[in-house]
Amino acid sequence: MSSIRVAVRIRPLPDMPSPSKSNIQKHGCVSTLLDDETFLQVSSGGSETTGSDADEQKYDYVFPPASSQSNLYENTAKRVVLASRDYSRDGTIFFYGQTGAGKSYSCFGDILKAGNAATDENGVVVRGIRELFEEEGVQRSVSFYEIFKERVYDLLATTKASKNVGAKIPSLNVRTHPTKGSWIEGAAEINVDSADACIDAVRKGFKQRAIGSTAMNEQSSRSHGVVRLKNVRKTKGKTPIVTYLTFVDLAGSERQTDAKTTGERLKEASSINKSLSTLGSVIFALGKPGNDREHVPFRDSKLTLLLRNSLDPATCETCVVVNVSPCPKQYFETTSTLKFARRVKMIKGTAGGKFDAGPNPEVADLVKEIGRLKMELTNKNAEEANTTTTVEKDLQIRQYARRVEQLASSTDETFNRYRAKAMEDNYIAKLHNATIKNLLLKLQNNLNQDPSEDDLATLCEEIDILRRKTELPNPEIGYWRMKYEESVSDNNEVKSLRAVNENLVKEKQLLQQQAETQQALVAKNQAASASNETATAREAERQIKSLQDNVESLENKLDGTTKANQTLSDNNAQLKSHLNAATIQAAKIEHEMSQASISSLHDKKDLEDTKAQVTKYLATIKMGKELVAKLKHDHEEEMSQLQTELFQQSEELVRSKDESDNDLKVKLAAAFKDNAVLVQRLKSITEERDSTRSQLEEAVTTIESLEADLSSARKDVETEMMEREAGHKKRTNELEAENARAYERADKWERIAEENTSKVQTLTQEVKRLNKKRSDDAFELENLQEDMDTMTSNVKFLQGENQELEEIISRLENMQGLDAGMSDPLEQQREFEEEEEEEEEEEETNPEDLLMEQRARQVLEEATLNLPPSPPPMETSVYEDAMPDENVIPDENIESGGSASSPPSASKQFSPVVERRQTRRSVLGALPDNE
């Protein structure tokens, strides 16, 4: 299982439909399962269908859009924070994803809005800080950096320039040290003594953080934001333990094309992409076991260089929160983000186990110190770190810590109770002794008198009490004896545990030494990459030294055991002295009792009784003595048993030491072997390097000669090129001149063509107009013809009338000749004139005739005046343009029309009425005058 936890958080979208009630939950282009919080499927097939490209994956946790900030914290960051707080491991949390996917929201939440209040929207940083500060007595400081275009800016700096975001804030340098790790030179580390002060500092940095806009998100942060909390745990007389808890809000991982980035933004985007891909490569390289671990490209980006000591999954609790958008439009972004997540998920770390230090501060400190040393050791040389042994040790330490805790409380309690009881017993015993003493004195002083019954009864009672006190089956004595023994053994255990602790301290020192040695080794190894065999030999020497140190530490352990042994022997001696004191006390009592028996000799009977009593008491005392002897014997037996056990234990320890020695020997042999392999490898590498170098030199010579050839060839080519260029230029000039001429000609032809076209258009229009006119004229001519026909018929009619008139005239003349003098000529003229007027009236009242006449006259005039001359001869193309036109009258018509429309002769211009009038006048004129 990967030691880097990878969680995916899907951000909510404003108008996303709520997921269905079925087990599979669709959110845009991603789907989750109701009953499996590790499943995630991404598909381009919209919100209702699953595309053929559906891709299913499992992560450590998948947060659907509706999941809360607290859920995110509890299932991701909390573990990291606790690892840093309780186990002295470094912890790092990354927020990765495309712009707008919710990285800053997950990381900082409502830090600007909420002040220091605990709200549902609080981000991981705020929640983590609160949890971290639950542990008191740790010195903490906070820093906040921004990495923008591979430059590091301090967001907590108090200089004026830094307040002006976007202005020239001085960028800072990342410094590294093989043992001290990485740090930013000149950056502010704000000491914080409470969660609120820490949150305030982070808020200040967050405000400072430069934000910019891209086409995808107006408030997009294009920089990495790094919040670092440094924890220093100090214990008197010990090296302080320093750990880091880091939150990294990475810059948006959008693809450059989608972000519509250009120019300066494109540069920013490529810098972001470079640092993100370096981060991936570093994590990937660190995830490999020590043997396979090649070069870790920390130096390829400022971010990885800064986090150098807080990235190794073996020593650092790491979590990556991958933020994705479910928007189907961002399907490609989402898949590429998840690709990164999968890559990280594949990393197999070699993380050490976790342990519970318990509340004992000394043990907890030791545990933390060991954790730190273990971290350093693993960091410096993963090969050397024997994970199984470390885990076992951790377990052992945990057990010891628990036991110490239990004993610390139970031992104190037992001792106190025992002491109180003992004091009480002592006091009571003293009282009894005093009573017995008084009685015996009384008896001695009154040897000649019979002892009173009361005195004897009191003496017997007191002796009885004492007897009971020393009686074997007395449960109280047994109980307190047991307690005493327990406490003694507990005491011993405490002592042995103390010894173990001391050993652990020694082991810690040893590990520290080893770490330092290994660090030095690593530094040496790094420095001497070209290396030679002596370096390897030195390394081997150092390894041997470190192993010797190991042996030394085990010897120290043995010393500790011997000391524990000594303590046990001391205890034994103490017990013995207690026993002696008890025996002396018993002898004293015996002596007193014998004195008491002597003093009662005066009364024989009573004396005998007393004697019997005393004998009885003596028997009791004897029994007590026996009991004490038995106890002594038992105790001695137990002591010898204890000694045997102790001996066995020490033997065990010696054996384990031997085993360790053997182990060390094996290790030493393995180290030698490894050393030999390394030397061999170094040799082969050196050989390879030499051969590569000679090949390289050859290649350099070849390249140099090739370069010489190339430069001469280049010169030739350049000369030729110049000549060609000159020729080319000349030809170009000629061609250009020709081209200009051609353009001129073309322009001219174009102009002519345009003129011709306009002429043709004019002519065509003219032709059209003429054709129309011709057709109109033809129509008019037709009408005229019709009029002419009418007139001709009129003329004919008038001629006929004329003839009639002539006939009438001739008849009248005849009649005149016949009727001369018969009629008055004046009368005749009057009649004639009247007749004529009537006719005229008649004619005038016939408007049709008049109109006809007028029209005929007009038409004739127009025909005479407007008849056009025959059209000029045209070019074929003109006719082609003009033709066909239905209204155009064929040429032959025009010609025939010409004759038809030729002006009519003057003789044809007459009116039948005028003619008739003239005829009449002439007729009348011919008539004889009235005179």
Ligand SMILES: Nc1ncnc2c1ncn2[C@@H]1O[C@H](COP(=O)(O)OP(=O)(O)OP(=O)(O)O)[C@@H](O)[C@H]1O
């Ligand atoms: N899980 C969520 N719940 C509610 N709002 C969210 C969630 N995730 C993101 N948002 C909102 O979406 C917007 C964009 O989110 P945020 O700024 O965190 O994106 P980002 O990935 O940090 O973008 P950038 O790379 O540009 O900094 C914010 O207004 C934020 O409040």
